[in-house]
Amino acid sequence: MDERIKPTKSGLFAIELLIAVGVFSLCAAICVGLFVRSEIISQDSADLNQAVTAARSASECFKAAGGDLQRTAELTGGEVSNGVLFLEFDGDWQKLPAGEPGTFELTMTLQTAESDSYSSALLDVKRWTRSETETVGESFLAWEVAALEVVS
Amino acid sequence: MKRSGGVSGAVSLVMIFCVLCLAVFAVLTLSTAVREQGLAELTAQRAREYYEADAEAVAALVAIAEGRETAADVTYLTTAEGTQVEFGIDAGGTQTLMVSALFTDDGCHILSWKTEYTADWEMDTTITLWDG
Numbered sequence: 001m002d003e004r005i006k007p008t009k010s011g012l013f014a015i016e017l018l019i020a021v022g023v024f025s026l027c028a029a030i031c032v033g034l035f036v037r038s039e040i041i042s043q044d045s046a047d048l049n050q051a052v053t054a055a056r057s058a059s060e061c062f063k064a065a066g067g068d069l070q071r072t073a074e075l076t077g078g079e080v081s082n083g084v085l086f087l088e089f090d091g092d093w094q095k096l097p098a099g100e101p102g103t104f105e106l107t108m109t110l111q112t113a114e115s116d117s118y119s120s121a122l123l124d125v126k127r128w129t130r131s132e133t134e135t136v137g138e139s140f141l142a143w144e145v146a147a148l149e150v151v152s
Numbered sequence: 153m154k155r156s157g158g159v160s161g162a163v164s165l166v167m168i169f170c171v172l173c174l175a176v177f178a179v180l181t182l183s184t185a186v187r188e189q190g191l192a193e194l195t196a197q198r199a200r201e202y203y204e205a206d207a208e209a210v211a212a213l214v215a216i217a218e219g220r221e222t223a224a225d226v227t228y229l230t231t232a233e234g235t236q237v238e239f240g241i242d243a244g245g246t247q248t249l250m251v252s253a254l255f256t257d258d259g260c261h262i263l264s265w266k267t268e269y270t271a272d273w274e275m276d277t278t279i280t281l282w283d284g
Contacts, residue, residue, distance in 0.1 A: 020167040027171040034178035038185040045192040146207035
């Protein structure tokens with residue numbers, strides 16, 4: 001005697017629902033991963049754009065100051081320590097008061113030029129990652145800037 | 153009493169639609185982010201190349217003023233006011249930093265310091281325009 005259990009309509013619906021939820025969860029997890037990756041890439045791009053803007057501004061101030069680091073610090077609102085100009089920014093690229101450690105740091109180090117008639121400096125932008133145990137700085141933008149002496 | 157069993161296949165259809173929407177938006181977001189990153193890196197590279205050319209031009213100008221050798225291809229022009237020098241330094245891509253300065257008894261006067269487009273320019277004739 002054939003006594004096969006006939007699946008009910010609600011049983012089939014429950015199985016379909018379970019499979020649908022499983023497949024959707026898997027796809028959603030992959031897509032959320034892509035969204036997170038996009039967000040990280042976008043944030044890096046925004047940081048690079050902001051760094052270029054800040055570096056250009058500092059470079060032009062250095063050129064306008066005729067290569068004088070102290071005058072550049074006055075123009076940019078930075079601080080000179082041991083012959084290096086420091087400009088600190090927080091995570092949103094807002095300038096921080098001199099001496100306060102920030103997430104991003106722009107430094108300008110005077111280079112030895114071939115002649116006394118001009119000054120050159122190495123500009124570097126770093127991203128600082130601070131944890132309880134260590135502080136790691138990663139340089140992501142650097143160039144050399146030179147300035148002729150300004151004769152007033 | 154009638155038992156409610158749901159509509160077979162409707163859940164799958166809604167799920168497929170949601171997954172497709174999610175996938176399309178995720179891919180679009182990622183491709184936009186990657187393109188933005190490319191643009192940001194290109195902007196940074198152009199800025200770096202410009203300031204490298206600028207530093208090279210400053211060094212060349214000072215070398216000329218001090219009578220030293222310079223790697224730049226310099227054109228000298230003697231005028232009534234003094235000696236005019238002109239040279240160009242590659243600033244990356246299709247840009248060249250063109251410098252013109254006048255050396256007089258008073259010192260060096262910068263006449264121009266600008267980037268110029270140096271690639272060949274080709275007229276686009278692919279679009280048919282109405283010319284009356």
